[in-house]
Amino acid sequence: MKYLDIQTPIVEVQEYLASNGHLRTNEQILAIEKPGEGNMNVVLRIKTNKRSFILKQSRPFVQKYQQIEAPLNRIAVENQFYKTVQGDVLNEHIPTILAYDDTDHVLIMKDLGEGDDMTSLYKSRAIDTEILKKLVQCLSLIHQNDVPSDFPDNLKMRQLNHQHIFVLPFEAQNGFELDDIQKGLQELSISYKKDTAIRSVVGEIGKKYLSHGSTLLHGDYYPGSWLQEGENLYIIDPEFGFSGFAEFDLGVMVAHMIMSTADENYLNTIHNLYEGTADKKLTSQVAGIEIMRRLIGLAQLPLERTIREKQYLLELARKMILS
Numbered sequence: 136m137k138y139l140d141i142q143t144p145i146v147e148v149q150e151y152l153a154s155n156g157h158l159r160t161n162e163q164i165l166a167i168e169k170p171g172e173g174n175m176n177v178v179l180r181i182k183t184n185k186r187s188f189i190l191k192q193s194r195p196f197v198q199k200y201q202q203i204e205a206p207l208n209r210i211a212v213e214n215q216f217y218k219t220v221q222g223d224v225l226n227e228h229i230p231t232i233l234a235y236d237d238t239d240h241v242l243i244m245k246d247l248g249e250g251d252d253m254t255s256l257y258k259s260r261a262i263d264t265e266i267l268k269k270l271v272q273c274l275s276l277i278h279q280n281d282v283p284s285d286f287p288d289n290l291k292m293r294q295l296n297h298q299h300i301f302v303l304p305f306e307a308q309n310g311f312e313l314d315d316i317q318k319g320l321q322e323l324s325i326s327y328k329k330d331t332a333i334r335s336v337v338g339e340i341g342k343k344y345l346s347h348g349s350t351l352l353h354g355d356y357y358p359g360s361w362l363q364e365g366e367n368l369y370i371i372d373p374e375f376g377f378s379g380f381a382e383f384d385l386g387v388m389v390a391h392m393i394m395s396t397a398d399e400n401y402l403n404t405i406h407n408l409y410e411g412t413a414d415k416k417l418t419s420q421v422a423g424i425e426i427m428r429r430l431i432g433l434a435q436l437p438l439e440r441t442i443r444e445k446q447y448l449l450e451l452a453r454k455m456i457l458s
């Protein structure tokens with residue numbers, strides 16, 4: 136497997152792409168850039184004399200924290216996901232796949248332009264109604280696809296996520312130094328970790344997350360997977376995709392809207408906009424769990440909030456989990 140990254144000399148990338156038939160006649164790489172923030176994989180913007188495209192490569196570990204193992208075939212999941220969801224409306228909102236190389240775990244896709252992901256929502260604390268509608272519409276369209284029988288079960292990625300969503304955040308001695316994130320957060324977290332009613336729901340939904348369902352999920356439907364470029368809106372990074380239950384994606388989305396705005400009505404709004412069958416109570420429970428794990432777990436967000444604001448969100452999350 137040829138490892139490529141931002142440090143790889145242009146001649147080597149040129150040689151790799153040319154020898155695998157990924158370049159056009161007389162196409163020369165002029166520059167290689169980092170298109171945006173990411174932790175898991177190598178993502179490069181390749182600028183040539185003819186065009187610009189994105190190269191994404193997975194590794195048997197997390198690119199940013201290389202001591203942490205991660206399933207290599209996540210890039211195959213991403214490729215399969217994009218191939219599966221292609222359809223008239225959704226095509227405008229996902230990158231076209233230009234090539235996929237199974238041997239080197241490389242996906243080459245259309246450059247969607249120099250937009251930003253939507254994590255700025257945590258700062259702006261508000262979302263445009265039309266954008267929200269589009270995001271729910273895209274999710275509905277994704278979920279409406281039949282899951283191909285050979286779609287990867289993506290179990291190793293789910294097991295990784297399961298630990299970080301449903302297990303570690305709720306363990307009393309998980310080794311996370313929450314006070315290093317924000318003073319007072321450790322003490323605030325205790326009552327939620329100790330709550331046996333919460334733990335029981337979390338355990339149950341965690342099991343559901345690990346079992347097979349019938350809906351094609353994006354698997355990571357949050358602002359980091361939404362790109363805005365001018366008027367355009369794109370959904371990227373489906374490496375956690377699998378065949379599961381719709382309320383998982385919906386709940387995650389609801390959680391991030393509530394964390395951004397502190398407005399619990401997003402549960403109803405998103406549930407009502409969704410074109411498909413979903414159990415609102417289950418969506419609410421997933422959302423509550425996602426809010427909690429983002430506040431007291433390891434996978435923290437750029438969410439600048441006071442301890443009081445976090446307490447408000449955690450209480451809301453408790454109510455949503457126990458609804």
Ligand SMILES: Nc1ncnc2c1ncn2[C@@H]1O[C@H](COP(=O)(O)OP(=O)(O)OP(=O)(O)O)[C@@H](O)[C@H]1O
Nearest residue numbers: 170171172173174175176189230245246247248372
């Ligand atoms: N097709 C594309 N066109 C333009 N920019 C892109 C494209 N794909 C990715 N990017 C940019 O690169 C960033 C990282 O991509 P992506 O989220 O797919 O990587 P990742 O390694 O899986 O990240 P994470 O660790 O957050 O899961 C995106 O946030 C975006 O800014």
Ligand SMILES: [Mg+2]
Nearest residue numbers: 175176372374
């Ligand atoms: Mg990713």
